[in-house]
Amino acid sequence: MRQLRPHLQEDGFVAVVRAQMAEGYRLAYLLEDGEVACVAGYRIHRNLMMGKSLYVDDLSTDESARSQGCGARMMAWLREAALDAGCAEIHLDSRVQRHRAHRFYLNRNMDIVCHHFSEQLR
Incomplete structure (x- = not known):
């Protein structure tokens, strides 16, 4: 997670x-040879536009x-978690400059x- 969110300091990370x-955030991780290879932070929520969905924060x-x-493999696991929770969709945001990530998501049948x-408030 530190590679994705380098601005977070270790001591404050756990508190955050x-x-x-x-508030419903969950963590999932994938081990390879006993080491964390991939991590996802997500939540199940509802809103009027999307209904019940799984949102990938990280x-x-x-x-x-x-x-x-x-x-x-993590995206496949998240898809199954969403289906098991009765979600109709998976959503996430990806910063505009993250072209490799966009290609990855598009290759997983996700649409823009x-x-x-x-709006920055501070």
Whole structure:
């Protein structure tokens, strides 16, 4: 996760994750040879537009394990978790400059369905 979110400091990371977990955030990980190769942070939620869906907040494969199928296996696991939870869709956001990630998601049959807007408040 540190490779995906380098701005987070280790001591504050656990507190942030615990606060998110209190709001429904879950963590899943994939081990390769006893080491964490891929991690996903996700939540199940409902809204009026999408109904019940699984939202992937964080998905990161360790740099040493990339292009070995770990991300694909994690996405397959997330898909099954979504189906088991009765979700109709999986959603995620990916920063515009992350072209390799976009290709990965498009190759997993995901579609670009909306634009995400944000406003910095501080």
